[in-house]
Amino acid sequence: xxxxxxxxxxxxxxxxxxxxxxxxxxxxxxxxxxxxxxxxxxxxxxxxxxxxxxxxxxxxxxxxxxxxxxxxxxxxxxxxxxxxxxxxxxxxxxxxxxxxxxxxxxxxxxxxxxxxxxxxxxxxxxxxxxxxxxxxxxxxxxxxxxxxxxxxxxxxxxxxxxxxxxxxxxxxxxxxxxxxxxxxxxxxxxxxxxxxxxxxxxxxxxxxxxxxxxxxxxxxxxxxxxxxxxxxxxxxxxxxxxxxxxxxxxxxxxxxxxxxxxxxxxxxxxxxxxxxxxxxxxxxxxxxxxxxxxxxxxxxxxxxxxxxxxxxxxxxxxxxxxxxxxxxxxxxxxxxxxxxxxxxxxxxxxxxxxxxxxxxxxxxxxxxxxxxxxxxxxxxxxxxxxxxxxxxxxxxxxxxxxxxxxxxxxxxxxxxxxxxxx
Amino acid sequence: xxxxxxxxxxxxxxxxxxxxxxxxxxxxxxxxxxxxxxxxxxxxxxxxxxxxxxxxxxxxxxxxxxxxxxxxxxxxxxxxxxxxxxxxxxxxxxxxxxxxxxxxxxxxxxxxxxxxxxxxxxxxxxxxxxxxxxxxxxxxxxxxxxxxxxxxxxxxxxxxxxxxxxxxxxxxxxxxxxxxxxxxxxxxxxxxxxxxxxxxxxxxxxxx
Numbered sequence: 001x002x003x004x005x006x007x008x009x010x011x012x013x014x015x016x017x018x019x020x021x022x023x024x025x026x027x028x029x030x031x032x033x034x035x036x037x038x039x040x041x042x043x044x045x046x047x048x049x050x051x052x053x054x055x056x057x058x059x060x061x062x063x064x065x066x067x068x069x070x071x072x073x074x075x076x077x078x079x080x081x082x083x084x085x086x087x088x089x090x091x092x093x094x095x096x097x098x099x100x101x102x103x104x105x106x107x108x109x110x111x112x113x114x115x116x117x118x119x120x121x122x123x124x125x126x127x128x129x130x131x132x133x134x135x136x137x138x139x140x141x142x143x144x145x146x147x148x149x150x151x152x153x154x155x156x157x158x159x160x161x162x163x164x165x166x167x168x169x170x171x172x173x174x175x176x177x178x179x180x181x182x183x184x185x186x187x188x189x190x191x192x193x194x195x196x197x198x199x200x201x202x203x204x205x206x207x208x209x210x211x212x213x214x215x216x217x218x219x220x221x222x223x224x225x226x227x228x229x230x231x232x233x234x235x236x237x238x239x240x241x242x243x244x245x246x247x248x249x250x251x252x253x254x255x256x257x258x259x260x261x262x263x264x265x266x267x268x269x270x271x272x273x274x275x276x277x278x279x280x281x282x283x284x285x286x287x288x289x290x291x292x293x294x295x296x297x298x299x300x301x302x303x304x305x306x307x308x309x310x311x312x313x314x315x316x317x318x319x320x321x322x323x324x325x326x327x328x329x330x331x332x333x334x335x336x337x338x339x340x341x342x343x344x345x346x347x348x349x350x351x352x353x354x355x356x357x358x359x360x361x362x363x364x365x366x367x368x369x370x371x372x373x374x375x376x377x378x379x380x381x382x383x384x385x386x387x388x389x390x391x392x393x394x395x396x397x398x399x400x401x402x403x404x405x406x407x408x409x410x411x412x413x414x415x416x417x418x419x420x421x422x
Numbered sequence: 423x424x425x426x427x428x429x430x431x432x433x434x435x436x437x438x439x440x441x442x443x444x445x446x447x448x449x450x451x452x453x454x455x456x457x458x459x460x461x462x463x464x465x466x467x468x469x470x471x472x473x474x475x476x477x478x479x480x481x482x483x484x485x486x487x488x489x490x491x492x493x494x495x496x497x498x499x500x501x502x503x504x505x506x507x508x509x510x511x512x513x514x515x516x517x518x519x520x521x522x523x524x525x526x527x528x529x530x531x532x533x534x535x536x537x538x539x540x541x542x543x544x545x546x547x548x549x550x551x552x553x554x555x556x557x558x559x560x561x562x563x564x565x566x567x568x569x570x571x572x573x574x575x576x577x578x579x580x581x582x583x584x585x586x587x588x589x590x591x592x593x594x595x596x597x598x599x600x601x602x603x604x605x606x607x608x609x610x611x612x613x614x615x616x617x618x619x620x621x622x623x624x625x626x627x628x629x630x
Contacts, residue, residue, distance in 0.1 A: 005614075005627045005628065005629055006627070006628065006629075007610060007623075007626055007627060007628075008626050008627065008628045009626055010606055010607070010610055010626075011578075011606070012625075012626050013610055013613075013623055013626035013627075014574065014577075014578045014606045014609060014610060015578045015581075016622050016623070016625070016626060017559055017578070017609060017610075017613060017619065017622060017623075018474075018574065018575065018577075018578035018579035019578075019579065020555060020556060020559060020622060021474040021475075021477075021556065021559060021560075021575075021579055022470065022474050022579040022580070024473075024474075024477075024556055025469075025470045025471075025473035025474040026470055028473055028478065029466055029469045029470050029473055040465075040483060040486065040487065041458065041461055041462075041465070043487060044457070044461055044487055044490050044491065044494075045454055045457065045458065047487065047491050089455075092454075092455060094454075098452065098454075099451055099452025099453070100452075100453075101447075101448060101451030101452065101453050124451055124452075126452070407446075407447075407450075407498070407499075407500060407501065407503060408501070408502075409501075410501040411501055411502060
């Protein structure tokens with residue numbers, strides 16, 4: 001090739017060469033995916049679940065399998081007598097060490113004896129160990145609503161920071177604020193015992209009582225639970241705000257009837273099932289049949305939230321907005337969460353000023369919410385997009401002050417650097 | 423008239439419908455379902471990237487695993503969860519580069535020649551075989567330093583923007599732009615000396 005020739009478009013030439021490689025790769029990947037595509041997926045989940053590095057050498061895997069099989073056989077008889085409770089999250093089996101988080105909506109951790117831990121949005125629960133008589137769990141952040149089935153021999157413990165809630169058979173919620181190091185336990189049924197190094201003796205919390213405790217000595221208070229505990233808590237994000245709370249704690253013998261999730265049955269739609277099948281159009285159509293205005297005015301808060309999510313996921317931004325506005329209006333305690341979701345909705349549909357307004361509203365109404373970091377990050381992002389780094393400077397500082405190790409901390413630092421150099 | 427809809431339980435939305443950012447947060451929280459959703463969404467992209475970097479290779483399955491396990495372990499530290507695809511492609515580029523680097527070390531003692539490269543076979547009279555072009559291009563890329571090579575692949579094979587390349591490689595925008603330019607100049611300079619690549623370059627060349 002003569003040396004005096006030059007590239008008319010170096011980018012075009014580079015792309016032509018690189019696409020040679022890519023097209024070859026695409027063709028190979030397409031043909032390879034035809035055989036056993038799930039094997040590699042399973043392998044990843046195994047690796048992630050066990051947190052061990054993958055073995056490249058097949059015999060290592062075989063040896064590990066043989067060792068596991070030996071253990072399995074020798075321990076079979078013992079396990080038969082002492083089978084540990086198994087558990088699943090939203091129907092998917094999990095193993096010890098599993099971290100249950102509910103980034104969007106809530107999740108339900110269900111044990112094989114029927115005990116359940118409802119993990120509310122933003123909360124994180126880890127199953128440390130399970131045995132034939134119960135399990136040890138750690139509440140890392142947020143709120144969980146617990147129903148432990150009463151049995152003759154049971155041993156359940158939920159730890160949160162320096163606290164441990166010891167449970168036999170009961171229904172309660174625990175809310176752990178990791179930032180403020182405060183625990184709130186609300187007893188709906190039965191009793192629990194809370195121990196901590198900051199208590200001189202274990203504190204018993206009984207039906208209808210609420211314990212709030214900090215980490216300092218003497219920083220705890222047991223008070224009456226008002227308003228009375230809702231019967232239909234557990235999985236619903238709106239659980240504590242439902243308009244029809246239980247009037248009195250139920251009698252002990254009526255465990256099953258008043259278990260979390262039990263709700264006065266009434267015929268009609270089953271939106272959670274439709275959600276499970278990702279039938280968001282179905283939810284919206286049912287709401288339309290019922291009457292959107294009527295639903296916005298009278299549907300349960302949980303249904304409004306489902307409708308808003310279904311509308312959002314099926315691309316009906318206007319309906320999502322109306323549902324969230326109705327939720328804000330009807331359920332004041334859900335207003336801040338709805339404001340955050342409205343901000344996200346507006347950001348995703350390219351309305352930065354509206355999104356900013358809702359992020360601000362959320363931060364004003366619930367400055368310490370589980371969405372606070374996301375809201376500040378969203379505000380910072382939008383300000384940078386619309387006005388550059390200088391406009392986002394103050395928010396970036398605020399973000400770093402509150403969440404120095406947050407996922408957007410590096411972005412915030414970049415904004416500060418950018419705005420300082422201009 | 424139908425009765426009010428009810429919600430005994432609120433069930434998490436299927437992970438496959440979550441946004442990238444939501445998935446990253448869920449994976450950071452140890453959610454294996456979310457990891458599955460990330461896998462389903464991006465395994466083909468990651469595999470293609472590794473395949474592009476290495477060509478047909480028996481290590482590809484392992485490297486795809488390495489890329490996703492790397493993501494799983496570092497999800498909580500992801501600076502921009504919305505740039506998940508760029509991030510995964512960046513990991514894919516890095517695990518491929520690491521594989522090439524360590525492989526060179528592992529097999530150095532097996533080399534037949536001082537440089538490790540076998541002499542070219544005599545030129546054939548037959549029409550150009552695309553496999554020759556691919557082989558030639560991979561040999562060229564092997565002579566490009568690691569960072570510019572990764573930047574070149576991400577920018578031109580995956581069509582990422584310079585900003586996305588920066589995110590993928592965890593470097594500044596300016597450094598990414600420099601790496602892209604360096605990679606492109608090096609590859610194009612070497613490629614114009616390679617007859618097997620001439621047909622692909624011709625449309626982009628003109629007389630000075």
